[in-house]
Amino acid sequence: MASHSIRSRLTYANVVATLALVVAMGGTGAYAAQLGKNTVASKQVKNNSLTGKDIKDGKLTGADVAKDSLTGAQVKESTLGPVPNASKLGGQPAAVFNRNSKQVKGTFTEGNPLVAPVGPFGSVHLFCDDKNTVGNLTDDVMGLGYQINTGPSGVAMQRAAFSPTPLTPPTWVLYNSFTSGSGTSVDKNSHVFSEWYLSNATGSLAYLARMWGYNDSGAFGCNGIIEVTRMH
Structure with missing residues (x-):
């Protein structure tokens, strides 16, 4: 009875559809079974068909990128x-690392010295002494002054x-190293020259x-130049 019921429902369309499904499944399985390990190459892959999810994370290297x-x-x-060496900036603006020299120059008189700042370490200055003879242009003398503080274990x-x-x-005079102070290093001479080296304790910040x-015999007062350069 059951057999008669199945045969009564069996049509040509049902048979064709069933055979097509069997062939399709059998063909796919047979083709897949013929593929050995590591046998799929570029020619078997449709261009632009692979996506990021088809590639295992962390498997592409720099050699895989053009x-x-x-x-x-x-x-x-x-x-x-x-960036390499960027840590040396320490968050400070670029202007802090400008190594261009800065100058102050001109005539200076008694009570009005020529002063130049030296980074965070203070200042150095040239001062003039007219020797209480305001009308005399040739007897003016000058000295070297400073007001320095390089911090603990710094160098001046x-x-x-x-x-x-x-x-x-x-x-020539060489002055010993110290960390802070103010005063006069050379006093009352017609011509003077000086070099200062100032740095912090580690040497990471230094100025020259x-x-x-000199006595300007053509004018009242003295004349001079102070040049300050950041070394590092």
């Missing part, structure tokens, strides 16, 4: 580490040359200051 094919648009900046060193007249051989001064 040279110069990535741009900033493909890079997430927040994932990048610091100076060497200086001075001469009472243009024709007199200069006398050069000073030249």
Whole structure:
């Protein structure tokens, strides 16, 4: 009875559909069974058919990427580490690292010294003494002054040359290192020259200051130049 019921429902369309399904499944399985391990190559893959989910995470390397094919648009900046040596900036503005020399120059008189700041370490200055003879243009003398503080274990060193007249051989003096103080290093000479080296305890911040001064016989007062250069 059951057999008669099945045969009564069996049609040509049912038979064809069933055979097509069997052939399709059997053919796919047979083709897949013929594929050995590591046998699928580029020619078996349809172009532009693979997506990111088809590739296992972490398996692509730099060798898989064409040279110069990535741009900033493909890079997430927040994932990048610091640029080499950028840590030396320490968050300070670029102007702090400008190594160009800065000069102050001109005529200076008694009570109005020529002053130059030396970074965070204070200042150096040239001062003039008119020897209480305001009308005399040739007897003015000058000295080297400073107001320095390099911090704990910092360094402040100076060497200086001075001469009472243009024709007199200069006398050189090397001053010992100290960390802070103010005063006069060379006093009352016609011509003076000095170099200062100032740095913090580690040497990561250092300045060189050069000073030249002379009696300006053509005008009342003294004349000079102070040049300050950041070394590092």
